[in-house]
Amino acid sequence: MSINELAENYNQFPYDSLAVKQTHPWHLYRVATLYGFSPVDVAKAKVLELGCASGGNLIPMAYHLPTTNFVGIDLAKRQIEEGAQQISDLQLQNIELYSQSIMDFQSNKQFDYIICHGLYSWVSHETREQVLALCRQYLSPQGLAYISYNTYPGWQAGDTVRELLKWQTAMIPSPLERIQKAKEVLVWLENALINDYSPYASLMKNEIDLMKEHSDHQLLHEHLSPFNEAYYFLDFLEQAKQFQLGYIGDAFLSNDLYADFQEVQRSDYLLNRRFRCSLLCQQNEAKLRNRDPKIFEALKSVPNFAGEMTAKTTFVAQKPRVCPLVLYQASHQDFVTNQRHENIQLNPVAEIMLPYLDSHHDLNDLVAFIFQEIENETIVLVDKQGIEIQDRNLGYQHVVTICQETLALMAQNALFI
Known part of the structure; x- marks a missing residue:
C-alpha cells in the first residue's frame, strides 16, 4: 500500500483520537527519574508526537501546560484540519499540527519528549x-x-486471528465491507469454539473478546491493516541500538522492575505480554538503571502533576465550575479529557448540567434545571428499577440525589477547577 493510499484510508476512516495517559510528559518525567535519568523540566520542554491524529492526545496537554511547546504530525489531512480547528477555537498558542508523512519530517529544533503511540507496529519497515x-x-x-x-x-494469538481476518477479507476492496466481513468471521469463530474448552480455544476466545470491544476504526487499522508487526523485547532493544538509542525503562513501572534485560524478557514469556511502552534516550546518556531506594526518596521532590490536579478538583464547591476544555469537548465529541489526562464518558445528567457549571449556580439551581427538563418531557425520571416516577415530591428528592451523586462523580473524575 502506497503512502497516498494509506493517507486516503485514514482520511476516510480516521483513527480514534484520544488522550493516552501514560504518554503525558509529567508521567514520563517521573518514570524516567525513577530509573535514574534526568529529564528536561516539562514546563520548559518541547514535545513532538508522531501520528497525532486530530490532536486528541496533544491538545489537552497543550491546554494544561501553557509554557510547554507541542508539535504533532499525521498523514491524515482531514484529522489535522479537525485538530487545527480545535486549537483555533481554544485559542492555544503553544501547539502546531502538520499534515505530513514521518518520512518527510524535518525540523530546525530538538525535542525533549517524542511520543510515538500506536504507530511503530503498524507501519512499514522503512517507516519504523x-x-x-x-x-x-x-x-x-x-x-x-x-x-x-x-x-x-x-501477540501470537492476535497474529493468528488477524491472519484469518486478512485472508477472509483479502478480495474485498471496500473498507466498510471488509469491516463487516471481519465481524462475521469473528462471530463464526466464536460459535465454532463455543463447546471447546481446550487451552487453545480459551486463548482464541479471549482474543475474540478483545476484538469485539474494538471500534470499527480500530478493527480496520489494527487487524485489517497491511502492517502489524510484533517484537520480542530484546529484538526491539537491538533495533534501537542500531540508531544509537539507549533503553531507560517502560512507561508502566510494573512491566520493568527487574535487575537486567534478560529478566525483563523472561517476564514477557512468563506473563504472555502483548504490548510495551518503552522509553529511549540518546545512547551516550543511557546508564545502568538504578534500583537504589534513595531514588524513590528523591521522587518526593519531583512535581506531582496528577496529585496536584486531583487535590484541586475532588472537592465540590458550592458553585462548581467545570474545566473549560471539558465544556468545549462535550459540545464536539462523545468523550472529554480530565485533568489526569484520562478519557471520560459523561452520563446524561452531567451533559445537561454542564453548561451551568460555571461558578454561578449552586445545587438548588442545578436541580431546578434538571427538573425543568423533566417537566418539558425532555428526559424521563425513573427509579433504580427503571420505573417512571410520577409523584412530583418524590421525583424532586430523587433529582436532588442524582445531582449530588453526579457532582461527586465529576469531582472524582477531575473535571472541575
Whole structure:
C-alpha cells in the first residue's frame, strides 16, 4: 500500500483520537527519574508526537501546560484540519499540527519528549526505521522518546486471528465491507469454539473478546491493516541500538522492575505480554538503571502533576465550575479529557448540567434545571428499577440525589477547577 493510499484510508476512516495517559510528559518525567535519568523540566520542554491524529492526545496537554511547546504530525489531512480547528477555537498558542508523512519530517529544533503511540507496529519497515532515525536526530541530549509496540509472545494469538481476518477479507476492496466481513468471521469463530474448552480455544476466545470491544476504526487499522508487526523485547532493544538509542525503562513501572534485560524478557514469556511502552534516550546518556531506594526518596521532590490536579478538583464547591476544555469537548465529541489526562464518558445528567457549571449556580439551581427538563418531557425520571416516577415530591428528592451523586462523580473524575 502506497503512502497516498494509506493517507486516503485514514482520511476516510480516521483513527480514534484520544488522550493516552501514560504518554503525558509529567508521567514520563517521573518514570524516567525513577530509573535514574534526568529529564528536561516539562514546563520548559518541547514535545513532538508522531501520528497525532486530530490532536486528541496533544491538545489537552497543550491546554494544561501553557509554557510547554507541542508539535504533532499525521498523514491524515482531514484529522489535522479537525485538530487545527480545535486549537483555533481554544485559542492555544503553544501547539502546531502538520499534515505530513514521518518520512518527510524535518525540523530546525530538538525535542525533549517524542511520543510515538500506536504507530511503530503498524507501519512499514522503512517507516519504523525512520521513527528511530528521527528520535536519534531530534532528541535533545536529555530527551525522552516514548514508543509503544506489540510484543511477543503475547501477540501470537492476535497474529493468528488477524491472519484469518486478512485472508477472509483479502478480495474485498471496500473498507466498510471488509469491516463487516471481519465481524462475521469473528462471530463464526466464536460459535465454532463455543463447546471447546481446550487451552487453545480459551486463548482464541479471549482474543475474540478483545476484538469485539474494538471500534470499527480500530478493527480496520489494527487487524485489517497491511502492517502489524510484533517484537520480542530484546529484538526491539537491538533495533534501537542500531540508531544509537539507549533503553531507560517502560512507561508502566510494573512491566520493568527487574535487575537486567534478560529478566525483563523472561517476564514477557512468563506473563504472555502483548504490548510495551518503552522509553529511549540518546545512547551516550543511557546508564545502568538504578534500583537504589534513595531514588524513590528523591521522587518526593519531583512535581506531582496528577496529585496536584486531583487535590484541586475532588472537592465540590458550592458553585462548581467545570474545566473549560471539558465544556468545549462535550459540545464536539462523545468523550472529554480530565485533568489526569484520562478519557471520560459523561452520563446524561452531567451533559445537561454542564453548561451551568460555571461558578454561578449552586445545587438548588442545578436541580431546578434538571427538573425543568423533566417537566418539558425532555428526559424521563425513573427509579433504580427503571420505573417512571410520577409523584412530583418524590421525583424532586430523587433529582436532588442524582445531582449530588453526579457532582461527586465529576469531582472524582477531575473535571472541575
